[in-house]
Amino acid sequence: MSKQKLIPIIKCTSRNRVIHLTVIAVGLMTLVPFVLNDYQISLGTEVMIFALYALGINVLLGYTGYVSLGHAMFLGIGGYGLAILSVLWGWPVWAAVPATFLIGAILGGVIGFACLRVGKIQFLVLTLAFSQMLSGAFTKLKATGGTDGMAGIPRPDLAWLGVDSWNNDIFYLYVLTFFLVVTFTLYRVLHSPFGSVLVGIRENERRMVALGYRTGRYKIGAFAISGFVATVAGLLLAQRTGFATPDYMSWSYSGEGILMVIIGGMQSFSGPILGAGFYVLAKAGLADITDEYIVVFGLLFMIVVAGFRTGLSGLIKVILTWRTRNERT
Amino acid sequence: MDFFILNILNAMQLSMLIFILAIGLTLIFGLMDTLNLAHGGFYTIGAYAGSQLAINGSFWLAFLVSPLVAGIAGAILQRFALQPLASKGRSTHLDFALFTFGLLFVIMGGAEIIFGSAYLSIDAPAILKGGFAISGVTFPYYRVFVIFLGLTCGGVLWLLIDRTVLGAVVRAGVADRETVCTLGIDINRVFVVVFALGCAFAGLAGVVSAPIFGIYSHMGASILVVTLIVVVVGGLGSFKGSFWASIIVGTFETMAQAYAPDVQLYGLYILLALILAVKPEGLFAIQRRIA
Numbered sequence: 214m215s216k217q218k219l220i221p222i223i224k225c226t227s228r229n230r231v232i233h234l235t236v237i238a239v240g241l242m243t244l245v246p247f248v249l250n251d252y253q254i255s256l257g258t259e260v261m262i263f264a265l266y267a268l269g270i271n272v273l274l275g276y277t278g279y280v281s282l283g284h285a286m287f288l289g290i291g292g293y294g295l296a297i298l299s300v301l302w303g304w305p306v307w308a309a310v311p312a313t314f315l316i317g318a319i320l321g322g323v324i325g326f327a328c329l330r331v332g333k334i335q336f337l338v339l340t341l342a343f344s345q346m347l348s349g350a351f352t353k354l355k356a357t358g359g360t361d362g363m364a365g366i367p368r369p370d371l372a373w374l375g376v377d378s379w380n381n382d383i384f385y386l387y388v389l390t391f392f393l394v395v396t397f398t399l400y401r402v403l404h405s406p407f408g409s410v411l412v413g414i415r416e417n418e419r420r421m422v423a424l425g426y427r428t429g430r431y432k433i434g435a436f437a438i439s440g441f442v443a444t445v446a447g448l449l450l451a452q453r454t455g456f457a458t459p460d461y462m463s464w465s466y467s468g469e470g471i472l473m474v475i476i477g478g479m480q481s482f483s484g485p486i487l488g489a490g491f492y493v494l495a496k497a498g499l500a501d502i503t504d505e506y507i508v509v510f511g512l513l514f515m516i517v518v519a520g521f522r523t524g525l526s527g528l529i530k531v532i533l534t535w536r537t538r539n540e541r542t
Numbered sequence: 543m544d545f546f547i548l549n550i551l552n553a554m555q556l557s558m559l560i561f562i563l564a565i566g567l568t569l570i571f572g573l574m575d576t577l578n579l580a581h582g583g584f585y586t587i588g589a590y591a592g593s594q595l596a597i598n599g600s601f602w603l604a605f606l607v608s609p610l611v612a613g614i615a616g617a618i619l620q621r622f623a624l625q626p627l628a629s630k631g632r633s634t635h636l637d638f639a640l641f642t643f644g645l646l647f648v649i650m651g652g653a654e655i656i657f658g659s660a661y662l663s664i665d666a667p668a669i670l671k672g673g674f675a676i677s678g679v680t681f682p683y684y685r686v687f688v689i690f691l692g693l694t695c696g697g698v699l700w701l702l703i704d705r706t707v708l709g710a711v712v713r714a715g716v717a718d719r720e721t722v723c724t725l726g727i728d729i730n731r732v733f734v735v736v737f738a739l740g741c742a743f744a745g746l747a748g749v750v751s752a753p754i755f756g757i758y759s760h761m762g763a764s765i766l767v768v769t770l771i772v773v774v775v776g777g778l779g780s781f782k783g784s785f786w787a788s789i790i791v792g793t794f795e796t797m798a799q800a801y802a803p804d805v806q807l808y809g810l811y812i813l814l815a816l817i818l819a820v821k822p823e824g825l826f827a828i829q830r831r832i833a
């Protein structure tokens with residue numbers, strides 16, 4: 214067998230360049246509501262929500278090297294958490310939202326503890342089982358509407374800012390705020406020593422143990438963070454559609470999440486964001502042409518896994534370095 | 543009491559169907575350390591191939607040829623996709639699981655494009671029509687046939703693994719792949735044969751299940767989940783484990799459906815979590831060297 218080429222997680226791209234690109238990207242994203250039409254803005258909102266979801270999955274898949282086939286359960290936890298707290302128990306939205314995030318993180322830790330006691334293959338099946346368990350339970354639960362799920366998910370009352378969150382533009386900016394805060398925090402966390410330990414676990418866990426790291430705790434931490442970020446996405450998704458249904462926990466949502474990460478490029482921070490953008494936009498485009506977009510994505514998925522492990526983010530990086538080289542000469 | 547006996551028979555029938563699928567997956571995993579998530583896809587291929595063959599021919603033609611179709615498809619996948627990837631040094635766990643996961647999507651979507659989303663079915667053969675009565679409720683002969691088929695498959699595979707040269711090579715490959723290579727055996731060729739055999743079992747399960755459960759494009763996804771649970775509960779790569787886990791899972795599913803339908807949707811997963819909590823490696827884990 215040939216020697217495997219390791220892809221370092223911390224890129225050598227200069228710091229300035231990253232900051233420049235980020236500032237430009239954030240600037241463009243803020244401009245969206247003022248430039249594009251209603252449908253495009255709503256697509257943009259969807260992209261950011263699924264980008265958060267994919268970022269969450271990538272903490273496990275790309276950084277720690279664990280495939281979770283059940284991450285859609287956190288989409289459900291985010292949606293149902295908010296629905297149960299606000300609709301059933303009558304909590305105000307400003308309290309229900311952070312409470313849901315907390316629940317997501319805690320459940321992430323607990324489920325992570327249960328799933329990480331076993332090997333990687335068993336992990337894959339066990340995460341799938343947990344998501345099926347939750348979706349089955351919510352399908353049966355009468356209080357949350359069974360198969361139909363719950364409607365009337367509240368959005369925050371932004372009257373004190375003089376705006377209405379049911380307005381498409383405002384909701385876009387609301388999601389953008391969450392997106393930026395979570396993404397920035399996650400970036401800091403994953404580029405801290407903690408993130409490096411996760412990469413170490415991915416590359417060689419036994420060596421990390423030999424170095425004295427309690428890898429079990431780090432992995433549970435990674436699962437909790439991953440679950441928390443996906444919960445944020447789930448909550449925003451429920452607020453966007455106004456529904457929380459067991460459907461959001463189905464394994465096709467888990468599969469689509471993995472699809473986004475792989476297409477965008479796992480093992481890079483920006484990959485899941487690009488992948489989610491590509492996936493949501495291509496799905497919207499393909500749905501007009503063919504009903505069976507899933508075949509196209511499946512093929513794309515296989516090609517990326519087989520030939521271009523760095524995905525879209527790798528492609529962009531190649532273009533950037535090529536340009537830099539041309540500028541120098 | 544008669545209701546109970548009927549349920550036991552149904553449980554055995556479901557167990558054996560799952561068992562045929564699970565031994566295919568176990569065979570591939572045991573030797574090659576590859577988790578083939580497209581196993582549900584080969585089950586789908588077998589079922590659709592069977593439905594086409596049964597239209598113009600008979601059930602028995604479908605029964606004999608569809609496992610071949612699935613097997614050949616599996617051999618092609620192993621020879622032209624997985625093997626080149628493995629020689630490039632790809633992890634058989636992470637990358638292959640993802641690659642075959644993508645393939646599962648392609649097969650399910652492809653089936654829907656070609657055959658539409660309608661339910662298809664295969665008629666049970668004339669000789670197995672009808673059934674015997676247990677206090678007024680008929681138990682079809684066809685289901686008895688499935689039970690015996692499952693046991694036969696298990697027996698044949700046991701003979702193959704335990705009593706033939708191919709079996710000896712496979713067992714040696716599981717224990718120590720490098721030494722097998724040094725002995726002058728082309729392990730890649732063995733891999734192709736084993737992969738094809740594993741997929742053929744999936745195809746067989748597909749065509750056999752068609753008269754009972756029908757054929758639809760996403761049939762592979764739900765059965766894959768159950769099969770994965772069986773393989774993990776039994777202990778990865780263990781045939782004995784697959785057998786007992788199939789019986790546990792099949793019985794649990796059938797009994798839950800009969801006596802506690804509310805539990806059926808999630809009971810199995812709780813069972814899985816409990817078993818893995820006590821035995822993280824499954825019931826009959828095989829000992830592997832830690833490289």
